[in-house]
Amino acid sequence: MKRNLVILGLVLGAIGAGQAFGQTAGVIQFVAGDVKLVQPGGAERAARKGVAVNVGDTLSTANGALAQLKMGDGAIVVVQPESRLTVAEFRYAGVEDGTEKVRYRLEQGGFRAVTGAIGRTHKKNYLIETPIAHMGVRGTDHESYYFPANGPARGDGAKPGAYNKVNTGRTYIRTGAGEVDVEPNQVGFVASAGEVPVILPSVPGFFNRSTAPRNARPSVNPAPEATQQIAKVDQTVDTVEGVNLVASRGPKVEAGTGDGHLASFAVRPGNGAASFGGSANGVTVSENGVVPVTGSGPYGVNWKSWAGGLVTVGGRATAGTTHMIESSQMTGAAQLAAMPAKMVTASYSYVSGPALTNTIGSPGAIKSLDVDVNFSTRQITHYSLQASVLADWKASGSGSIANFTGTTGIALNGTCSGCIPGAGTIAASGIAHGAFVGPAAEGMITTFGLSAAGKPLNGAAYLAR
Numbered sequence: 001m002k003r004n005l006v007i008l009g010l011v012l013g014a015i016g017a018g019q020a021f022g023q024t025a026g027v028i029q030f031v032a033g034d035v036k037l038v039q040p041g042g043a044e045r046a047a048r049k050g051v052a053v054n055v056g057d058t059l060s061t062a063n064g065a066l067a068q069l070k071m072g073d074g075a076i077v078v079v080q081p082e083s084r085l086t087v088a089e090f091r092y093a094g095v096e097d098g099t100e101k102v103r104y105r106l107e108q109g110g111f112r113a114v115t116g117a118i119g120r121t122h123k124k125n126y127l128i129e130t131p132i133a134h135m136g137v138r139g140t141d142h143e144s145y146y147f148p149a150n151g152p153a154r155g156d157g158a159k160p161g162a163y164n165k166v167n168t169g170r171t172y173i174r175t176g177a178g179e180v181d182v183e184p185n186q187v188g189f190v191a192s193a194g195e196v197p198v199i200l201p202s203v204p205g206f207f208n209r210s211t212a213p214r215n216a217r218p219s220v221n222p223a224p225e226a227t228q229q230i231a232k233v234d235q236t237v238d239t240v241e242g243v244n245l246v247a248s249r250g251p252k253v254e255a256g257t258g259d260g261h262l263a264s265f266a267v268r269p270g271n272g273a274a275s276f277g278g279s280a281n282g283v284t285v286s287e288n289g290v291v292p293v294t295g296s297g298p299y300g301v302n303w304k305s306w307a308g309g310l311v312t313v314g315g316r317a318t319a320g321t322t323h324m325i326e327s328s329q330m331t332g333a334a335q336l337a338a339m340p341a342k343m344v345t346a347s348y349s350y351v352s353g354p355a356l357t358n359t360i361g362s363p364g365a366i367k368s369l370d371v372d373v374n375f376s377t378r379q380i381t382h383y384s385l386q387a388s389v390l391a392d393w394k395a396s397g398s399g400s401i402a403n404f405t406g407t408t409g410i411a412l413n414g415t416c417s418g419c420i421p422g423a424g425t426i427a428a429s430g431i432a433h434g435a436f437v438g439p440a441a442e443g444m445i446t447t448f449g450l451s452a453a454g455k456p457l458n459g460a461a462y463l464a465r
Contacts, residue, residue: 364389
């Protein structure tokens with residue numbers, strides 16, 4: 001016992017404002033079954049009680065195994081069976097001055113946590129990343145799960161996607177399409193990065209089998225929640241099973257009309273929350289006196305870019321630069337239907353467009369943007385983007401032409417290298433919209449928005465085949 005107290009004391013004393021790999025974030029309190037501690041370089045060892053967990057380390061649990069951590073801010077974290085959880089970032093100097101921060105990356109499975117000092121005062125500084133959604137908390141006991149679509153089949157019938165259940169306090173799930181607040185005894189869920197998260201009508205059974213923290217009492221009592229007046233737009237979402245679900249907060253911007261003027265933007269939700277990149281089709285763009293930078297291309301294509309974050313999109317204030325691209329020669333439905341039979345598939349590649357930007361408006365470049373289309377099956381078979389703006393981004397996606405050219409868009413998933421200094425490559429997600437131009441779909445216009453750890457990227461482009 002004395003030895004463990006000494007180790008924990010060293011952990012608390014060693015944790016400072018830095019976030020480099022190798023810096024201590026917490027200590028393993030107990031282990032059951034086969035649990036591995038994987039370092040950023042890939043080296044792994046068996047996890048043991050009393051072993052320090054550093055920034056960049058991943059806890060990997062086998063079937064029937066679990067591990068409990070005590071973090072340097074007093075938080076308790078239980079990694080559930082068949083899970084992979086990385087402590088991607090941790091900063092705590094013993095005071096809540098805004099420099100404190102924790103960021104977990106959940107690659108598979110789940111964990112249950114009782115938060116400590118981080119997130120009590122500066123709630124935006126507590127973040128959980130999954131490949132399709134981000135989750136945040138507001139002083140809480142919560143459980144987060146992520147089941148990848150290509151993961152092992154689950155006997156309990158749980159669908160692939162990200163889940164967040166609240167036991168006490170409140171959390172949220174956010175994607176590039178919108179977010180939902182999760183209240184006690186509720187479960188938020190989202191199946192892909194391009195969808196608005198929803199509240200499930202009941203708690204999935206696998207939550208009943210999760211292991212609760214032992215002596216799960218944070219060292220700092222969470223402060224009471226300030227009363228907030230939040231304008232909510234209830235939205236009914238139809239699942240493929242026909243069950244109606246309600247998202248307690250709708251998309252970040254109003255729904256577009258789908259008329260083909262495409263917009264990409266970065267939005268800061270407010271209350272100091274991280275920004276995210278977005279894209280929309282037919283959404284209202286208000287210039288608010290900002291003079292745009294303009295450009296043009298073939299088939300009546302033209303674009304505008306407004307810098308400074310003063311433009312509003314769908315009634316929401318933006319951050320950085322907003323882009324809009326449209327064409328006076330859109331390919332109509334009748335023209336698409338009349339395309340020659342030999343035109344079953346087509347590939348479109350980047351030609352021109354405005355400089356893509358991040359949340360502070362820093363200009364970047366599209367290294368490559370290619371879109372493959374199957375007109376026979378009406379599918380965007382591959383949307384592939386590589387871009388650079390103070391970091392290197394890669395993203396890809398697919399979906400129906402109807403979604404791509406409509407208001408829904410298609411989901412993008414990928415990575416960002418350099419978004420967080422010292423963190424290596426992290427997950428990114430977002431959304432893309434598009435439209436065909438020319439009498440025989442000779443060209444395409446598209447907008448996209450991506451987010452990685454609260455860092456957004458957004459752009460617009462003209463492509464040709």
